[in-house]
Amino acid sequence: MSTAGPTATAPPAPGPRTAGGRTARRPLALRLLARPEVGVFLGAAAVFVFFLIAAPSVRSGGSMATVLYQSSTIGLMALPVALLMIGGEFDLSAGVAVITSALTASMLSYQLTMNVWAGVVVALVLSLAIGAFNGWMMVRTGLPSFLVTLGTFLILQGVNLAVTKLVTDNVATDDISDMDGFGQAKKIFASSFGVGGVQVKITVVWWLVFAALATWVLLRTKYGNWVFAVGGDQDSARAVGVPVTFTKITLFMAVGFGAWFVGMHELFSFNTVQSGEGVGQELIYIAASVIGGCLLTGGYGSAIGPVFGAFMFGMVNQGIVYAGWNPDWFKAFLGVMLLGATLVNLWVRRTATRR
Amino acid sequence: MDRTFHPRSRRIAPLVALTAASLLLAAGCSSDSGGKKAEESGDGGTAGKANTPRMTVALVTHQAPGDTFWDIVRKGAEAAAAKDNIDLVYAHDPNAGAQAGLVQNAIDQKVDGIAITLAKPDAMKDAVSKATSAGIPVVGLNSGLSDWKKLGLTEFFGQDETVAGEALGKKLNAEGAKKAVCVIQEQGNIGLTQRCDGVKKTFSGATENLYVNGTDMPSVKSTITAKLKQSPAIDYVVALGAPYALTAVQSVSEAGSKAKIATFDLNKELTGAISKGTIQFAVDQQPYLQGYLAIDSLWLYKNNGNYSGGGEQPVLTGPAFVDKSNVDAVAKYATKGTR
Numbered sequence: 023m024s025t026a027g028p029t030a031t032a033p034p035a036p037g038p039r040t041a042g043g044r045t046a047r048r049p050l051a052l053r054l055l056a057r058p059e060v061g062v063f064l065g066a067a068a069v070f071v072f073f074l075i076a077a078p079s080v081r082s083g084g085s086m087a088t089v090l091y092q093s094s095t096i097g098l099m100a101l102p103v104a105l106l107m108i109g110g111e112f113d114l115s116a117g118v119a120v121i122t123s124a125l126t127a128s129m130l131s132y133q134l135t136m137n138v139w140a141g142v143v144v145a146l147v148l149s150l151a152i153g154a155f156n157g158w159m160m161v162r163t164g165l166p167s168f169l170v171t172l173g174t175f176l177i178l179q180g181v182n183l184a185v186t187k188l189v190t191d192n193v194a195t196d197d198i199s200d201m202d203g204f205g206q207a208k209k210i211f212a213s214s215f216g217v218g219g220v221q222v223k224i225t226v227v228w229w230l231v232f233a234a235l236a237t238w239v240l241l242r243t244k245y246g247n248w249v250f251a252v253g254g255d256q257d258s259a260r261a262v263g264v265p266v267t268f269t270k271i272t273l274f275m276a277v278g279f280g281a282w283f284v285g286m287h288e289l290f291s292f293n294t295v296q297s298g299e300g301v302g303q304e305l306i307y308i309a310a311s312v313i314g315g316c317l318l319t320g321g322y323g324s325a326i327g328p329v330f331g332a333f334m335f336g337m338v339n340q341g342i343v344y345a346g347w348n349p350d351w352f353k354a355f356l357g358v359m360l361l362g363a364t365l366v367n368l369w370v371r372r373t374a375t376r377r
Numbered sequence: 378m379d380r381t382f383h384p385r386s387r388r389i390a391p392l393v394a395l396t397a398a399s400l401l402l403a404a405g406c407s408s409d410s411g412g413k414k415a416e417e418s419g420d421g422g423t424a425g426k427a428n429t430p431r432m433t434v435a436l437v438t439h440q441a442p443g444d445t446f447w448d449i450v451r452k453g454a455e456a457a458a459a460k461d462n463i464d465l466v467y468a469h470d471p472n473a474g475a476q477a478g479l480v481q482n483a484i485d486q487k488v489d490g491i492a493i494t495l496a497k498p499d500a501m502k503d504a505v506s507k508a509t510s511a512g513i514p515v516v517g518l519n520s521g522l523s524d525w526k527k528l529g530l531t532e533f534f535g536q537d538e539t540v541a542g543e544a545l546g547k548k549l550n551a552e553g554a555k556k557a558v559c560v561i562q563e564q565g566n567i568g569l570t571q572r573c574d575g576v577k578k579t580f581s582g583a584t585e586n587l588y589v590n591g592t593d594m595p596s597v598k599s600t601i602t603a604k605l606k607q608s609p610a611i612d613y614v615v616a617l618g619a620p621y622a623l624t625a626v627q628s629v630s631e632a633g634s635k636a637k638i639a640t641f642d643l644n645k646e647l648t649g650a651i652s653k654g655t656i657q658f659a660v661d662q663q664p665y666l667q668g669y670l671a672i673d674s675l676w677l678y679k680n681n682g683n684y685s686g687g688g689e690q691p692v693l694t695g696p697a698f699v700d701k702s703n704v705d706a707v708a709k710y711a712t713k714g715t716r
Binding site: 077079082084085088089091092095131132133134135136137138179182183186187191192193194196197198199200201202203221287288291292293294296297298299300301302303306336339340343344345346349350352353 | 408409410411412413441442443444445447448564585586587588590592593594595596598599600602603604606607608620623624627631632633644645646649714
C-alpha cells in the first residue's frame with residue numbers, strides 16, 4: 023500500500039494504463055533519472071564544475087574549445103561504438119582502423135599523385151569493407167565479436183606497419199599538404215571557425231550533428247528498434263522477424279564510417295600519419311560509451327550518453343593539465359576521476375530505479 | 378543455408394560497383410602538385426661488398442611498432458650488413474621480458490654476433506651472459522650507456538641521454554629562454570625522462586614535464602595547447618621526438634602563444650620545419666650511425682679482432698645540433714629517411 027508515490031490522485035487509471043503500471047506513475051524526476059544518459063550528464067557536470075573551481079585557466083572560451091576538440095575526436099568514434107554496443111557487440115579494431123583509413127588515403131593519393139579526394143573515397147570504401155568483414159565474419163562463424171575484432175585489430179596493426187614500410191620505405195607517410203584537393207578536404211575535416219573570438223574546431227560540429235542523427239535513428243526509426251532488439255536478445259529478435267545479420271553488419275560498418283571520419287581528420291590536420299599510432303584508443307572509445315550509460319551486455323544505452331562520456335574524458339584529460347597538477351600522477355588522476363564519475367553515474371541510476 | 382546467404386550476395390554487388398566506380402573516379406583526377414611525382418629520387422648509396430665469408434648477426438631492440446626513429450636505426454644496420462656480406466636478423470619488442478626472449482632465440486640460431494639495446498638492463502642480464510658464455514660477441518647501441526660494461530658487452534654506440542639533455546639546456550640558455558616545458562610522449566620511458574632531467578640540470582630558467590598520449594595525435598595537440606594556456610609564461614616547448622615537435626607547432630599557434638620549439642631527433646618533415654623556421658633546432662643522436670656502427674663493429678671484431686672504444690669507452694653518436702645554419706646539408710639525407 024505504501025508503495026505509491028505522492029501522486030495518488032487517479033485510482034481508476036483510465037485508458038491503456040494497466041493495473042501493474044507502477045513505473046508509469048513514478049514522478050517525472052525519477053523517470054528522468056532512470057534514463058541512461060542522465061547519470062553521465064550529472065557526472066560530466068560535476069567534473070566540469072570541479073575543474074571550473076580547481077583550474078582558473080579552464081574558465082576562458084579558448085580553453086573550452088580545446089576541451090571540446092579533444093572530446094570530439096573521442097566522441098566521433100564513441101558514437102558508432104556505442105550503437106554497436108547497444109547492438110550487443112564490441113569492436114577492438116576501432117583504434118587502429120582510424121589509422122588504417124588515414125594511411126590508405128594518404129598513400130594512395132601520394133604514390134599515384136592523384137587528387138587527395140581519390141584517396142579519401144577509396145579510404146571510405148576500405149573502412150566500410152573492414153566493418154562489413156568484422157560483422158560478416160562474426161555472423162558467419164558465430165564467434166564472439168571480442169575474438170573476431172581482436173583478430174582484425176592485430177591484422178590491421180601489422181598491415182598498417184608493413185604496407186606503409188613497403189610503399190613509402192618509411193614507417194610514416196609522406197606530407198600531402200601541397201597536393202590538389204587538400205585545402206578543400208581540410209575545410210571539411212579539420213578546419214576551425216570563430217565564435218565570439220574563440221576558434222572552434224569543425225569536428226565539434228560534426229560530433230554534435232552525428233550525435234543528433236544517431237539519436238534520431240535509435241529512437242525514431244525501425245532500424246533503431248532492431249538495434250535494441252538484437253542487443254537485448256538476439257534469438258527472440260530473429261524470431262519476431264528482425265534482420266539480425268543485416269543489423270549487426272551495418273552496425274560494424276557504422277564503426278568503419280566513424281574510423282574513416284576520424285582518420286580523415288587526423289590526416290588533414292597533421293599532413294602525415296605514423297603507422298604505429300591508434301593502439302589503445304579502442305579502449306578509450308569503449309570507456310566513453312560505458313561511462314555514457316551503455317551496458318557491456320548490450321540492449322541498453324543511448325546515443326547522447328556517449329557524448330557526455332567523451333566530454334567527461336576530454337574534460338578530465340585537459341583539466342588535469344589546466345590545473346597544473348604534478349604530471350607524474352597524470353594517469354592515476356585520470357583513472358580516479360573516471361572511476362569516481364562512473365560511480366556517480368551508477369549511483370544515480372540505482373537510486374532512480376530502486377523506488 | 379543457401380537461402381540465408383543469397384540476399385547478401387545481392388547486397389555485395391552494389392559494393393563492388395561502388396569500389397569500381399570510385400577507382401575509376403580516382404583515375405580521372407590526378408594531382409598537379411606534390412605527390413610521388415614531385416619527390417626527387419635520391420641517389421642510392423651502394424658501396425662495394427666485402428668478400429669475407431657470409432656471417433649472421435642479430436639486432437634486437439626495444440622498438441615499439443611503427444616508430445620513425447627505429448626505422449632509421451634499422452636502415453643503418455641494413456646498410457652495414459649489405460656492405461659486410463652479413464645476413465641481418467632484426468627483431469624487436471618493447472616488453473623487456475619478450476626482448477630477452479628474442480636474444481635467447483638469436484643464441485639458439487647460433488648467430489655470429491648480437492647487437493642489443495638495454496632499455497631495461499636488469500631484464501637483459503641473463504640473456505646477455507648466456508650469449509657471451511656461448512661465445513657470441515654482444516655489442517650495445519642506443520640505450521644502456523651506464524650498464525653495457527657491467528653486463529659484459531664489448532662495445533657501445535649511442536648517445537648519453539642526460540648529456541644530450543644538458544646540451545639542449547645550454548642551448549636554451551644561449552637563446553635566452555626563461556621557461557620551458559618538456560613533452561614526454563611515453564610515461565615511464567627512462568631515456569625520455571633522462572633527456573628532460575638533463576635539460577633541467579643545465580637550463581637556468583624553469584622547466585616542467587608534461588605527459589602526452591603518444592599514440593593519439595589529436596590528444597597530443599590539445600594537451601600541449603592546454604599547457605600553454607595554463608602557463609602563458611612558457612617560451613620554449615621541448616619535444617622528445619620529431620612527430621611531436623611538428624604537432625607542437627599547431628598547438629603553439631592555437632594557444633596564441635609565442636613559445637618557440639626545440640626537439641630531439643629528426644625526420645624528413647622536421648628538417649623542412651627547421652629551414653622554414655617554425656622549429657628552432659633539433660638535437661640529433663644519429664640513429665642511422667648507431668645501427669650502422671653496431672653491425673659493422675661485429676664484422677670488424679670477427680674479421681680483425683678490433684674493438685671500438687677499446688672495450689673501455691663508449692662511442693658517442695650524438696648530440697649533434699641541427700638548426701637553420703646546417704639544415705640544408707642534412708635535409709637531403711632526411712628526405713631519404715636515413716637521417
